[in-house]
Amino acid sequence: MVPDSSEIDWALMMLLQTDPQLQALLPDGVFDEEGAKQNCMRFVSVTLSDHADVNTFQQGGYENALYLVEAVSRSGVLTNMKDAAYRIHQLLQDGMLTVPGFTFMALYRERRTRRVERDPVDKSIRWFRRGGYYRVQMALADTATSRQPGQDADVSAQGAVA
Amino acid sequence: MAILTGRNGQVLYDPAGGAAAVAILSLNQWTASFKTDRTEVTCFGDTNKVYIPGMKDISGTVNGYWNSAETTLFEAADAATPGLLKLVPNSTEPTFFWSGLAYLDADIDVSVNDAPAVSGTFSAAGPWTREPAA
Numbered sequence: 001m002v003p004d005s006s007e008i009d010w011a012l013m014m015l016l017q018t019d020p021q022l023q024a025l026l027p028d029g030v031f032d033e034e035g036a037k038q039n040c041m042r043f044v045s046v047t048l049s050d051h052a053d054v055n056t057f058q059q060g061g062y063e064n065a066l067y068l069v070e071a072v073s074r075s076g077v078l079t080n081m082k083d084a085a086y087r088i089h090q091l092l093q094d095g096m097l098t099v100p101g102f103t104f105m106a107l108y109r110e111r112r113t114r115r116v117e118r119d120p121v122d123k124s125i126r127w128f129r130r131g132g133y134y135r136v137q138m139a140l141a142d143t144a145t146s147r148q149p150g151q152d153a154d155v156s157a158q159g160a161v162a
Numbered sequence: 163m164a165i166l167t168g169r170n171g172q173v174l175y176d177p178a179g180g181a182a183a184v185a186i187l188s189l190n191q192w193t194a195s196f197k198t199d200r201t202e203v204t205c206f207g208d209t210n211k212v213y214i215p216g217m218k219d220i221s222g223t224v225n226g227y228w229n230s231a232e233t234t235l236f237e238a239a240d241a242a243t244p245g246l247l248k249l250v251p252n253s254t255e256p257t258f259f260w261s262g263l264a265y266l267d268a269d270i271d272v273s274v275n276d277a278p279a280v281s282g283t284f285s286a287a288g289p290w291t292r293e294p295a296a
Binding site for chain 1: 169170171172173185187188189190226227253275277
């Protein structure tokens with residue numbers, strides 16, 4: 001069966017979501033891209049920045065993804081951004097993900113990010129963002145166990161809500 | 163038949179040189195060359211250069227990624243006797259392929275930011291055939 005690449009996103013977010021130290025620093029949660037709720041002021045943002053399928057014959061190969069993972073905090077809210085970004089780095093640098101249908105290859109930072117953004121609606125509000133771009137590489141199943149050309153997709157997975 | 167994709171290419175190998183070739187895992191490219199030597203025999207009065215064919219020289223390359231569950235390429239490079247190599251452009255058309263005895267060499271390239279890449283070259287060690295024959 002073809003594995004679900006979204007499970008990689010989920011595993012990364014769960015690794016961050018379930019860490020009590022990070023939860024204490026950024027209690028409003030972990031969100032995919034800009035999906036944070038309106039009242040969130042201290043949270044982790046995870047964005048799939050780049051992705052490539054590196055293929056081999058017979059539907060093997062690996063997925064090569066780059067995630068932007070940032071601690072985000074609103075101005076006027078007391079947040080230890082230094083510790084939050086460092087905790088993210090501690091969790092992800094040479095960390096490990098367990099994802100169904102994949103074999104873990106690598107998880108590491110490629111570069112840091114640190115920026116301040118003006119709120120697009122209320123110009124008096126600043127958003128502080130600190131984190132990095134993290135490379136995630138996950139191998140697909142070997143030829144012997146992957147789907148062969150001409151085989152039907154798993155129809156039970158069709159129609160599932162993302 | 164129509165033009166098909168290379169996604170379903172295949173490289174198979176039997177170290178015993180027989181008919182039990184098994185697909186080598188984690189490869190993503192193969193090339194083969196069937197060049198024939200040419201000898202120039204241009205003579206006075208010819209309006210252009212003239213050549214006659216010599217022997218065909220069959221060789222090629224395979225490329226892919228290191229997979230610890232698949233060491234066939236390196237075992238073949240260590241072997242003192244040739245194995246049977248079978249090259250399939252698309253496994254959905256399994257009756258179309260090139261095959262023959264071949265000696266293989268292997269290389270591996272490991273860098274910090276990518277999956278280790280393996281590559282190999284092969285040279286014919288006996289007669290090669292193309293199937294189906296014309």
